[in-house]
Amino acid sequence: MFGSTWTPGAAPALLTDLRTGLALTRTELGLATARFYRAIGEPAPSTRIAIEAKHDLVDVIAILSCLRYGLTSIPVDPLLGPRAVAHIMDQTAPVVAILADTRTKVAQACVDMKFDPGSTDADENLMFSGxxxxxxxxTSGTTGKPKGVMFSRQxxxxxxxxxxxxxxxxxxxxxxxxxxxxxxxxxxxxFLAAIFDQELQLAHRLTPMESQATLVREPDESVVLPIVPRxxxxxxxxxxxxxxxxxSVALVTxxxxxxxxxxxxELQIVYPRAxxxxxxxxxxxxxxxxxxxFRGTRPDSRAVGRALPGTQVRVCDDGGRELPRGEVGEIRIRGPHVSSGYWSEEGPPDGACLGHGGGRELRSGDLGFQMLDGELCVIGRRQDGVIKHRGHRVSLHEVDAVAGELxxxxxxxxxxxxxxxxxxxTGPISPDKAEEHLxxxxxxxxAPIIAHHLPELPVNARGKLDRAMLEHLADDSKACDNNA
Known part of the structure; x- marks a missing residue:
């Protein structure tokens, strides 16, 4: 995308796409964000810009351009289904949508537009204050539809x-x-790279083997490897x-x-310096x-450290009363970084953010406790339908909502x-067709979704859905698959 126009300089790269080998310095990234801003018509501050986030240079340039010029970026996951994407577009009504073919046109505009070398387009301050x-x-939520978490520049x-x-x-x-x-x-x-001069290597499109080869290639480098466990x-x-x-790996987060x-x-074996x-x-x-x-002996895997500076954590019972250390309850968070809420005319879902002491308090939905020294331990989530599925946060409420509409x-x-x-x-559709439609x-x-037809859904003595029975049926079906 940039190979024919950018001239490599002595300055270190701030952004590298490992799939294509293209790299931008801070000055070049400043020019690119200015070009992006002009390519979309120089919209007024606070204009909403939807961006199909495919994890490439266009995404990074678009997001940093929005930060620099006071715009509101809306990254859209390309893995989302049409129903979820339509909901996001309808709810936010973006003035500009960088989706599909529009991405190609904008990427080309970032290259083709000419600038006066003495202009402020190459301003290296990529962060808009305010x-x-x-x-x-x-993110997926308990309402059956994605919800937009709002973040200010501060x-x-x-x-x-x-x-x-x-x-x-x-x-x-x-x-x-x-x-x-x-x-x-x-x-x-x-944002960490833009503010603290670290080279961000985009490796999302690499296979694990390609990614590992890149990490091995330069043994004397100091590399940070952010991961999820899977x-x-x-x-x-x-x-x-x-x-x-x-x-080369010095830190795994x-x-x-x-x-x-x-x-x-295992991580300590394959990344011995980390x-x-x-x-x-x-x-x-x-x-x-x-x-x-830590290196060597692994501490309690439930332990996740003390609260960040400026952050307060409380572990509370169902009534919101703070519990003594060692007792299990819901984790609640206060701090300057707690979101302002959700983008919705109806306001945040009930119980998501509560006032406490004149500030915002986030109810996490997670269960945990604090050790005597103040370190936080996380046990798991409440059964609210939001789960971690193959490393992504998804909502079973959304699955139920879609099934109910089909x-x-x-x-x-x-x-x-x-x-x-x-x-x-319980309907007449075949399991194969049910999975395909969902x-x-x-x-x-x-994915993967496994569909099961039942004459009727099981209920417990109170007439409510018997999820324990559904768990048992799912286990039985898995056992049958393994023995097939």
Whole structure:
């Protein structure tokens, strides 16, 4: 995309696409953001810009351009189904949508437009100051539809600067990121690079084997590897197949779900120089805590460190009363980075954000406790329908909502079992067709979906859906598949 016009200079790269080999310095990235802004018509501040986030240079340029010029970016996951995308477009009504063919035209415009070398287009300050709305980051929720989490520029600045300090990021460090740019920790790798002069290596489109080869190639480098645990498992397998371990990796940060001790042990084998730091967070506040770095003996895998500076964590009972240390309850978070709420005319869903002491308090929906020394331990989520599925946060409520809207499904309910989403229904449609229709509507983010026809859904003594029975039926079907 930029190969024919950018002249490599002596300055280090700030952004590299490992699939294409294209790299931009800070000055070049400043020029590119200006070109993007002009290509979309120089919209007024606070204009909403939807961007299909395919994890390439266009995404990064578009998101940083929105930050620089006071626009509101709306990254859209390409794995979302048409129903979810339509909901996001209808709810936000973006003035500009960088989707499909529009991406190609904008990318070309970023290259072709000419600038006066003495102009301010190459301004290296990529961060727009102020409290205006910077980003709407959509995540699955309990309403059956994606919800847009609102972040201001001040909130982004706070969490980026806080994380960089806690992680002891240094300039010229390389960050090898396979995380999608619609995932909160994935998109924040862009901001960390833009503010703290780290080279962001976009590796999302690489296979685990290609990614591992890149990490091995330069053994004297200092590389940060942000992962989710399932991604870590894939890289471990690739390292074992290559029989090459990467001494370039100095830090592995893990988030998204609990980092099992077995995976942590393997990471220390394939990345022998690396310290490992587990994290805990939610989209609505990005990060809550960062565990202390460790090598060697793995501490309690439930432990995720103390609250970030400027952040307060309370563990509460169902009535909102704070519990003594050691007792299990719901984790609640306060701090400057807690989202302003959700983009909706109806306001945030009930119970998502509550006032406490004159500030915003986020109800995480996660269960945990605080140790005597203040370190936070996370046990798991409440049964609210939001789950981690193959590293992504998805909503079973959305599965149920889609099944309820499709013809011939009858009564339907879904559960998560292992790495599969099981949908039970009573209508006349065949299981194969049911799976096909659901995946078409929901998108590959929810795959695999296993459909089961039942004469009627099981209920308990109170007349409510018997989810324990559905779990049992799902286990039976898995056993039958394994014995087939």
């Amino acid at each position: 409290s205006s709305l910077a980003m709407l980051l959509y 909130q982004i600045s706070f969490i980026v600067e806080t994380l960089a300090g806690v992680l002891e990021y240094c300039p010229l460090t390389k960050v090898h990121s396979r995380l999608p740019l619609t995932f909160d920790y994935g998109i924040f790798q862009i 991604m870590g498992s894939a890289l471990i397998a690739a390292a074992k197949r290559r029989r090459e371990f990467a001494t 893990s988030t998204g779900e609990r980092l099992a001790s077995s995976i942590a042990d 310290r490992i730091q587990p994290m805990y967070g939610l989209t609505e506040c990005m990060r809550v805590s960062v565990g202390p770095p 013809s011939n499904f009858g009564d339907a309910a879904s559960i998560a079992n292992s790495d599969r989403i099981h949908v039970f229904y 995946l078409s509507a929901l998108g590959p983010l929810y």
